[in-house]
Amino acid sequence: MTRFLLFLMMILVGASCFNEPDCIVTATSSIKIDFKQTKTDKTTLLKSVVDSALILNYVKVTGIDTSYLKNKTTATVTLPINPKTNTITYYLFRQSKSGATSRLDSIQFSFAEESRVIAPKCGAYTFFLDLKVVQTSFSQTQYKITSTRLLKNTTNVQVYF
Amino acid sequence: MCRYIFSLLILSLAWQLQAQESPKPKKPRIDTVSNKYLPTGLRLGIDALTLIRSKDNSFKGWEVNFDTDLYRYYVTVDYGYWATNQLLGNGRYTNAGNYIRFGADINFLLKDPEKNMFFLGLRYGISSFSESVEYNNKAYYPGFGTQSYYQSNGSLSGHWIEITTGLRVKIVSGFWMGATARLKFAPSVSGYGNLFPYDMPGYGIVEEAPYWGFNYQLFWRLPFKKK
Numbered sequence: 190m191t192r193f194l195l196f197l198m199m200i201l202v203g204a205s206c207f208n209e210p211d212c213i214v215t216a217t218s219s220i221k222i223d224f225k226q227t228k229t230d231k232t233t234l235l236k237s238v239v240d241s242a243l244i245l246n247y248v249k250v251t252g253i254d255t256s257y258l259k260n261k262t263t264a265t266v267t268l269p270i271n272p273k274t275n276t277i278t279y280y281l282f283r284q285s286k287s288g289a290t291s292r293l294d295s296i297q298f299s300f301a302e303e304s305r306v307i308a309p310k311c312g313a314y315t316f317f318l319d320l321k322v323v324q325t326s327f328s329q330t331q332y333k334i335t336s337t338r339l340l341k342n343t344t345n346v347q348v349y350f
Numbered sequence: 351m352c353r354y355i356f357s358l359l360i361l362s363l364a365w366q367l368q369a370q371e372s373p374k375p376k377k378p379r380i381d382t383v384s385n386k387y388l389p390t391g392l393r394l395g396i397d398a399l400t401l402i403r404s405k406d407n408s409f410k411g412w413e414v415n416f417d418t419d420l421y422r423y424y425v426t427v428d429y430g431y432w433a434t435n436q437l438l439g440n441g442r443y444t445n446a447g448n449y450i451r452f453g454a455d456i457n458f459l460l461k462d463p464e465k466n467m468f469f470l471g472l473r474y475g476i477s478s479f480s481e482s483v484e485y486n487n488k489a490y491y492p493g494f495g496t497q498s499y500y501q502s503n504g505s506l507s508g509h510w511i512e513i514t515t516g517l518r519v520k521i522v523s524g525f526w527m528g529a530t531a532r533l534k535f536a537p538s539v540s541g542y543g544n545l546f547p548y549d550m551p552g553y554g555i556v557e558e559a560p561y562w563g564f565n566y567q568l569f570w571r572l573p574f575k576k577k
Contacts, residue, residue, distance in 0.1 A: 219490040253493060269491030304501040305557075306483055306548040312439035313485035315499060316546075 214307055215340045216314040220277075220298060221267045222346045240264035241350050246291060249280040270339070272315065275299055276323060296325040296332070296346075300339065320345055389418040393518075393526065395569035400430065408436050411551075415567055417455070419465070424455040426471065432479075432551035440485045441499075447479020449552025451512065464520040465571070467528070473512040475534070477552045480504050483545055501545035508539035508550045512563075524571055532563035 226241035242264045247256035252271045270277045278297040285291070301319040306312075317339040322332065333347045395415035403409045413430030433446035455471035482502035489495060516530035537556050539547040547556045554561045 216487075217490055218487075218494070250491075253491065257491075267490075269489065269494065271491075271494050272487070272489050272497045273494070303544055303546055304483060304485075304499055305546045306438065306443050309436045309438050309443070313441055313443065313483050313487075313499070315487050315497070 212308050212311040214311055214314055215343075216305075216316045217339055217341045218272050218315070218317060219267050219269050220320070220339060220345045221265065221343060222279075222348060223265045223344045224263075225347050225349050227349060238347075238349075243281075243350065244284040244286065246282040246284055248282070251278045265344070270298070270300065270317060272302075272317075275301065278324075294326045296327060296348075297323040299323045316340075322346075386421045389420055389574060391418065391571050391573040393417045393569045393571045395526075395528070395567045397428075397430070397565045397567050399564065399566045400432075409434050413565070415565075415569070417569075419457075422457050422460045424457060424467070424469065424471075425452075426455055426473070427452045428473075430552060434549055436549075438483075438485060440487070441483060442485075443481070443483045443548060445479055445481035445549050445551065447477055447506075447551040449475060449477040449479075449550075451475040451552065453512070453514075455514070465518070465526075466520055467516075467518040469514070469516060469518075471514040473514055473532070475510045475512060475552050477506075477508045477510075477550050479506050479508070479551045481506065481545065481548060483548070501543070503542045503545050503547065506539055506541045506547055506550075508537060508547070508553065508556070510534050510537040510550075510553045516565075518567075518569060526569040526571065528565075528567040528569055530565040530567060532565070533560050534563055535560040537561070 224241045224243050225238050227236050228239050229236050242262050245258055245261050245263065245266070248258040248266065248268065250257045250268055252274070257268065258266065268279050276297060276299045278295060281294045283292055283294065299321045300317045303316045303318055304313055305316055307314060318337060320334060320337040320339065322334065325332065327348060331349050334345065335347055336343050336345050339345060393416065397413035397415065400411045400413045404411055411430060411432040413428055415426065415428045417424045417426040428451040429448070431448050434444065436443045451473040453471055453473035455467070455469035457467045457469050459466050459468050480503060482500070484498070484500045486496050486498050489497065511534070513533045514530055516528060518526045518528035520526050534553055537550060537553050537559055539550060539556055550556050554563065
């Protein structure tokens with residue numbers, strides 16, 4: 190009888206040991222771009238990378254008729270991708286700090302997608318990955334892909350000015 | 351925390367079983383010289399938990415277990431089927447497949463005449479399955495709307511390793527009840543496309559390692575020769 194009771198206890202304890210998945214969704218359909226500049230300390234000659242706030246007159250995204258951003262001074266932008274396609278192009282019309290000159294830059298990205306079920310309660314999400322620059326007006330030394338996965342609060346690209 | 355309580359329960363039951371052996375005046379006669387590695391019987395089992403879970407519409411499955419003794423070692427084989435149809439927060443996930451686990455256990459109650467077991471073991475699991483998911487996702491930019499997705503993996507194969515521990519206790523002649531706790535790790539799945547494998551039959555959530563499993567088994571023993 191004691192054995193049987195112990196077995197019953199084991200079943201109850203065992204049943205409570207079933208794994209409960211976490212509900213953390215990190216997937217996003219946006220690309221985070223940080224603007225940076227390299228500064229050299231005049232005394233030590235050490236180089237450091239710092240944020241560089243840009244004056245953006247507007248930012249256009251393919252598939253969106255109107256400007257996505259207008260008249261914003263920022264060191265980082267989070268821009269949407271169109272989940273129906275596997276490429277996206279951004280046009281950044283920026284102004285010099287003096288306001289004297291302006292310039293239009295463009296950058297086109299390609300990406301792949303992967304579906305993942307997080308947990309029954311959370312659902313399934315499309316993760317965009319394998320981010321690549323297809324075409325850009327920036328020189329090759331001017332940008333760096335820091336993360337090929339599109340995840341919330343994760344910088345994907347650094348652009349140096 | 352529950353895994354420690356579970357371990358304590360197993361140890362306490364094992365201790366109890368050993369304690370019950372000691373007052374017996376007559377020790378069973380065990381031939382330790384000749385043929386000790388010859389199996390004396392085959393134990394056939396079913397997993398009751400899998401059958402109970404099958405009452406739920408979201409899960410269908412069964413598992414059969416076999417083990418045979420080779421002195422203090424038991425060669426074990428488990429074979430099962432597992433299919434889920436899970437309602438997700440934003441869609442539906444289904445899978446179905448078969449799995450097999452094989453390995454060996456070491457019995458720490460060697461001299462128990464009733465062939466009770468407190469064991470530790472190792473398993474290698476192989477699974478063959480298919481899965482599909484349909485769901486909706488809202489785009490980061492609302493103007494891009496809500497996307498509907500359907501993704502499937504037609505033919506996947508996977509494998510993993512398990513460390514097992516548990517008990518088999520004789521209830522009546524020829525009938526044992528047993529519980530097995532499984533610490534599953536090193537899952538690997540091959541053959542998938544745009545859908546990352548989620549639930550591997552026999553293992554569980556692929557992205558989670560280690561992953562705990564639990565079986566509650568009923569065994570019948572077929573002796574190879576009569577005493």
